[in-house]
Amino acid sequence: MLRKTFAQELQQLKDAIVELGEIVQKMIMQSVTALRNRDIQSSKEILELDKEVNKRRYEIENQVLVLIATQQPMAYDLRLLASILEIAGELERMGDYAKGIAHINIRMGDTPLVKPLIDIPRMAEKSCDMLSRALQAFLHEDEQAAKAIPREDDEVDALYLQVYRELMTFLIQDPTTIERANWLLWAAHNLERVADRVTNICERTIYVVNGVLREIDSSDDEFRAL
Amino acid sequence: MTAITSSLRDITFEQQLAQRQRRGKILEIAALIAILLGIAMLLTLLVDVVIDGLPWLRPQLFTEFPSRFPEKSGLRSAIQGSIWLMVFTSIMVIPIGVGAGIYLEEFAPRNRLTEFIEINIANLAGVPSIIYGLLGLGLFVRGLGLGRSLIAGALTMTLLVLPIIIVTTREAIRAVPRSIRLAALALGASQWETARDHVLVYSMPAILTGVILAMSRAIGETAPLITIGALTYIAFDLRGPLDIFTVLPIQIFNWVSLPQKGFHDLAAAGIIVLLVLLLSMNALAIWLRNRLFIRW
Amino acid sequence: MNENSEYILETRNLNLYYGNFLAVADVNIKIRRHQITAIIGPSGCGKSTLLRAFNRMNELVPTARTEGEILFNNENIYDPSIDPVEVRRRIGMVFQKPNPFPKSIYENIAWGLRINGFRGSKSELDDLVEKALRDAALWDEVKDKLDQSGLSLSGGQQQRLCIARTIAVRPEVILMDEPASALDPIATLRIEELMQELKKNYTIIIVTHNMQQAARVSDYTAMMMLRNHEDRSGTVIEFDRTEVIFTNPRDKRTQDYVTGRFG
Incomplete structure (x- = not known):
């Protein structure tokens, strides 16, 4: 095969994306665990991880631009590099959602949770599972999986709806919980957005494989669940 | 590894x-x-x-006719004969030779007949000149009844140098890059227009060089002219193409064969004249090549 | 004859032979008017042969033979009643290596006009020469030395002179056979820029080894490749908008070629 070096560089970039995704998954899971356990220290670690994610994202972006400039990629290669650029951005945003949850935990300080967390950890697990499989689909260019995963977004939306309704009942019963309930709602909303962004990763994977760039019809709109 | x-x-x-x-x-x-x-x-x-x-090498050498006495002998008739022979030969051989070269190179279809003609032209260039003399004798002197005339000599010389001219013309034409022909044809030129305005124009210096070199060969030739009977003692100016004639190498040959020492020295003087003529023609050819050739 | 239809050239079941060797097989493509169409593909797949079929330059190779039709404004240029000389005036050609005539810059352009029957005055001829040189973006560089030999120009200038010479006789189509492969990168970009100007008035078909060049300059791209390794006949395996060929080609072989994984 011609262009062995270039092919290797592309593979390294794909691997770098998966690694970045793993850090982001860890951040998401840790942010929710820290919130449930009211572990401020753990949340502070996430802020550090976010810096790492940002750094890696710019490294990937830079490498992609260098390859575009020096290798004149065409067709599949070009689609892959464009997608890597996009996916790196998506992962960084997901990292920001985890950071948002960490901030919530830190700002809550000593305030107790309005209720024990049940559905929010489930949302985190589901989103991370989707993300993990989406990254595997991207790595192996599995078009079938990339088309199937976004459908699972409905489950996350359903959990979000459940959390929303539950928190509403708390608010109605005791309006003084408004701030604490709002914090949790915010955390749930961030997790719902993570799942939406997984859909974007899947879109890019499909684009890499067959060159069709089209929005997958899933509930990108967080209000549809309501 | x-x-x-x-x-x-x-x-x-x-x-x-x-x-x-x-x-x-x-x-x-x-x-x-x-x-x-x-x-x-x-x-x-x-x-x-x-x-x-x-x-x-004194003025009388050029102004006097041959004579029984070396002191009174000159090359007048031989120089006239050589010059006119060249002129008539050129007039006949250049259009025919260059034309044939252009046809073969630019227009002739690539088939067996063309190939046959090409091989034979190449062979003709190598035929000993005496054979041309015999042909001239049979065809022009006797067949056409032209006698031992200048024109019969010129026709014989034409036959002799024609293959050389054709071959050099073809080589000159071949030196014009194909890309130039393509350029002209791609503009909507016909083959004839391409040959006339480009191929021929650009190959002309090389063709001229070839013609001059061929002529310098013709001017030094003796055998075929002796064969057609030009070995003559001529003591009058040339009156026309049908007149009998002699040329420089024949005159020199004639003098050398005489017993007197004076004629032998006269022959040496004749050789100097002939050599100077040949060298200047070659020099002209070289000058042309260096000055006018196109560096592609 | 419809001079305004979308397509200016169309090949129908085109087979091009050299002797018994089928060099280009079964090409059916339509060339759009006022667009730049690139022909790309590996060496020896018949790109130049196909290009030369469009103005019957192939016939200059004695063994060349053509089957099928090429419609130029809906008229078959291989019809026995058509004179190739007329075809070549209307479908001009620019070659790989710049090949100006070893005449003056002025004569390089005037000659084509004259042989095609231009009978105007000297000043009219001057104007046409100037126009052609301006259109080829060469006028400013040569206007003070029109009597100098075309061979005295730089490679890039020579190639633009060749383009000027071609457009002077007002063809409808310009065929370009790797027009920049003998030029340095700056001269290449100049030719490419010029092509974008020329496409307003002419249809351009360009053969190029340089895929980036095809991607940069062309609107449509024809991908040629050997059909198989037995008969070694080239054919057009994919013909589409250039952006499709270079971002999402349908054919796996095109994909491998444009990404450099061919062979």
């Missing part, structure tokens, strides 16, 4: 550079001796001819 690199490293080279250089040097010296021999022979000839002939 490693196996290959290590085995490469194991090879040792016996350079023997000194021996190789020496061998080259020996060949170089051998070649130098060869060229020196040639030059030496030419110089001997020239010196010998110049010593004998120089005193005879």
Whole structure:
């Protein structure tokens, strides 16, 4: 095969994306665990991880631009590099959602949770599972999986709806919980957005494989669940 | 990979550079001796001819007709004959030869007949000149009844140099890059327009050079003209193409065959004239080549 | 004849032979008017042969033979009643190596006009020469030395002179056979820029080895490749908008070629 070096560089970039995704998954899971356990220290670690994610994202972006400039990629290669650029951005945003949850935990300080967390950890697990499989689909260019995963977004939306309704009942019963309930709602909303962004990763994977760039019809709109 | 690199490293080279250089040097010296021999022979000839002939290079040599007395003899009729022979030969051979060359190179279909013609032209260029003399004798002198005339001689010379002109024309035309022909044709030119305005124009210096060299061969030819009967003692000016004639080499040959020493020296003077003529024609050809040739 | 239809050239079941060797097989493509169409593909797949079929330059190779049709404004240029000389005036050609005539810059352009029957005055001829040189973006560089030999120009200038010479006789189509492969990168970009100007008035078909060049300059791209390794006949395996060929080609072989994984 011609262009062995270039092919290797592309593979390294794909691997770098998966690694970045793993850090982001860890951040998401840790942010929710820290919130449930009211572990401020753990949340502070996430802020550090976010810096790492940002750094890696710019490294990937830079490498992609260098390859575009020096290798004149065409067709599949070009689609892959464009997608890597996009996916790196998506992962960084997901990292920001985890950071948002960490901030919530830190700002809550000593305030107790309005209720024990049940559905929010489930949302985190589901989103991370989707993300993990989406990254595997991207790595192996599995078009079938990339088309199937976004459908699972409905489950996350359903959990979000459940959390929303539950928190509403708390608010109605005791309006003084408004701030604490709002914090949790915010955390749930961030997790719902993570799942939406997984859909974007899947879109890019499909684009890499067959060159069709089209929005997958899933509930990108967080209000549809309501 | 490693196996290959290590085995490469194991090879040792016996350079023997000194021996190789020496061998080259020996060949170089051998070649130098060869060229020196040639030059030496030419110089001997020239010196010998110049010593004998120089005193005879005087105006009478050009103004007098041949005579029984060396002191009164000159090359007047021979020079006239040579010049006119060249003129008539050129008039006939240039259009025919160049035309044939252009046809063969630019227009002739590539088939067996063309190939046959091409091979034969190449062969004709190598035929001994005496054969042309015999042909001229049979065809022009007797067949067409032209007698021992200048025109019969010119026609014979035409036959002799025609293959040379055709071959040099073809070579000159072939030197014009194909890309130029394509450029012209791609503009919507016909083949004839392409040949006329480009191929012929750009190859003209080379064709001219070839023509001059062919003519310098013609001017030195003796055998075919003797064959057609031009060996004549002529003591009057040429009156026309149907007149009998002589040329420089024949006059020289004539003088050499006479017993008197004076005529031998006169012949040497004639040789000097002929040589100067030949060398200046060659010089003209070289000048043309250097000045007008297109560097693609 | 519809001079305004979308397509200016169309090949129908085109087979091009050299002797018994089928060099280009079964090509059916339509060339759009006022667009630049690139022909790309590996060496020896018949790109130049196909290009030369469009103005019947192939016939200059004695053994060349053509089957099928090429419609130029809906008229078959291989019809026995058509004179190739007329075809070549209307479908001009620019070659790989700049090949100006060893005449003056002025004569390089004027000659084509004259042989095609231009009978105007000297000043009209001057104007046409100037126009052609301006259109080829060469006028400013040569206007003070029109009587100098075309061979005295630089390679890039020579090639633009060749383009000027071609457009002077007002063809409808310009065929370009790797027009920049003998030029340095700056001269190449100049030719490419010029092509974008020329496409307003002419249809351009360009053969190029340089895929980036095809991607940069062309609107449509024809991908040629050997059909198989037995008969070694080239054919057009994919013909589409250039952006499709270079971002999402349908054919796996095109994909491998444009990404450099061919062979």
